[in-house]
Every structure is written in structure tokens, then in C-alpha cells.
Amino acid sequence: MTYFQQVFQSFSVMEEETKHNEVFEYLHANVYSDGFNKDQKRNLRKRAEKFRLENATVYFIGSGGKQQPKRWVAKRSEQLKILEACHSDKLASHFGRDKTRDKVSSFEFSRLILALL
Numbered sequence: 001m002t003y004f005q006q007v008f009q010s011f012s013v014m015e016e017e018t019k020h021n022e023v024f025e026y027l028h029a030n031v032y033s034d035g036f037n038k039d040q041k042r043n044l045r046k047r048a049e050k051f052r053l054e055n056a057t058v059y060f061i062g063s064g065g066k067q068q069p070k071r072w073v074a075k076r077s078e079q080l081k082i083l084e085a086c087h088s089d090k091l092a093s094h095f096g097r098d099k100t101r102d103k104v105s106s107f108e109f110s111r112l113i114l115a116l117l
Contacts, residue, residue, distance in 0.1 A: 020074035027053040
């Protein structure tokens with residue numbers, strides 16, 4: 001088991017996948033998850049302002065939408081592949097934490113990956 005797999009096991013990715021699905025459904029069909037109360041709906045609308053949907057992919061655009069869009073990666077398996085590719089791949093030169101974080105965050109958005117680094 002790699003270092004990243006060990007670290008990922010200690011985090012719950014379900015919350016990020018759930019948030020991703022909620023934002024996706026809201027942006028795609030303007031619907032809320034069953035059982036959402038008024039405050040949860042307002043929070044989802046506010047959160048969704050920082051994202052856009054393009055070709056069934058959720059992109060993080062930040063507040064005001066002036067950032068370069070970054071694909072939101074919520075699945076653990078994809079996060080692990082990206083992290084290992086940016087850190088351990090032959091072409092990645094086995095960068096340290098800061099360079100790996102910069103490399104990952106330059107084109108992908110994942111709250112979990114960024115929290116790990």
C-alpha cells in the first residue's frame with residue numbers, strides 16, 4: 001500500500017462525493033436533495049455559485065468566476081491517480097509537498113487533495 005493510499009484511508013471521501021453530487025444536480029436540473037430544509041437549500045445555492053457545469057463535468061471557478069476553471073475531482077480513485085502522477089511519476093521528479101500541491105491545484109480541484117498537502 002502506497003503512502004497516499006494509507007493517508008486516503010484515514011479521510012472520509014463520502015462527504016466530498018455527496019457535495020459534488022448535490023452541486024451537480026443543482027446545476028444540471030436545479031433540484032435539491034430530498035429532505036433539504038430552507039437553510040440547506042440556501043447553502044447549496046451559495047456553494048453552487050463557485051462552480052459551473054460543462055459537458056457533465058463540474059468545474060470550480062471561485063468567487064466571481066475570474067479564476068481559471070478547475071475540474072472538481074470527487075472520486076477517491078481519481079484523486080489518488082492524480083496525486084501519485086503529480087508526485088511519484090517519472091516525469092514528476094518526485095517533488096516535495098509544496099510543488100506537488102501547486103501542480104495538482106493548477107488544474108484540478110479537490111478539497112481532500114488540497115487538505116492532504
